[in-house]
Amino acid sequence: MEYKYNGIILGKRDLGETDRMYIIYTLEAGKIWAVGKGTRKPAARLAGSLESLTESEIFISKNRGRGNITGAIATNCFPSLKSNFSFLESAFRAIGILEKLITDQEKDERIYVLLSGYLKMMNKAAGEGDEEKKDILTAGLIFKLLDFSGYRMSFDACVGCRNKIIPGRNYFSAPLGGVVCPECFSGKGETRVSDGCVKMVRIILANKMENLGKLKVPSNDIKNAQLIISEQVKWIVN
Ligand SMILES: [Zn+2]
Secondary structure, three states: OEEEEEEEEEEEEEEOOOEEEEEEEEOOOEEEEEEEOOOOOOOOOOHHHHOOOOEEEEEEEOOOOOEEEEEEEEEEOOHHHHOOHHHHHHHHHHHHHHHHHOOEOOOOHHHHHHHHHHHHHHHHHHHHOOHHHHHHHHHHHHHHHHHHOOOOOEOOEOOOOOOEOOOOOEEEEOOOOEEEOOOOOOOOOOEEEOHHHHHHHHHHHHOOHHHHHHOOOOHHHHHHHHHHHHHHHHHHHO
């Protein structure tokens, strides 16, 4: 049987002498693995449409086990993103987190739309050389991914007492998955969270990816958000 997928290539691993195993996030079946026969040969016809961070229509023939890729047509190549090293590095780091958070063959159309939107916006920002936007979009992707994978962090109410978080001296707790107020602060591993960071995450969680392109955030608040992401992801995957 041959199946058609809309997929985003997340990564690839060498397989034997001439083949590759591809990791693909698909609209139809979530994260899947499929073999590209002969894709490491110099004149491989399929290889271009199966480059990492390419959105393609992918045809896979499957009898049992992992399928073989029989055809691929690139629909979005994101050339500006791929030619900008710092954007590429951020995107691959984000994809690495996505791979850890998401289990195989669990379909979630929201994640596909999110990832596709992220790559489109990163491609545009890379063309403009907008590094600040790169960091906002990447943080946005991870906060939304965490939300969609069942790890929505609380940035409205304190995870200790459930009171509304008001501007001031607040903290972030990775084990509790959200912001703690000064009264609930225990001093055991919480991270200081700035008012600007709290505001940024609230906006990210309430808006679509496409709306985040206009967001302006001071760089120290972005750094604060990146620290929170790394603590939360570390806590979840370890
Ligand atoms: Zn509290």
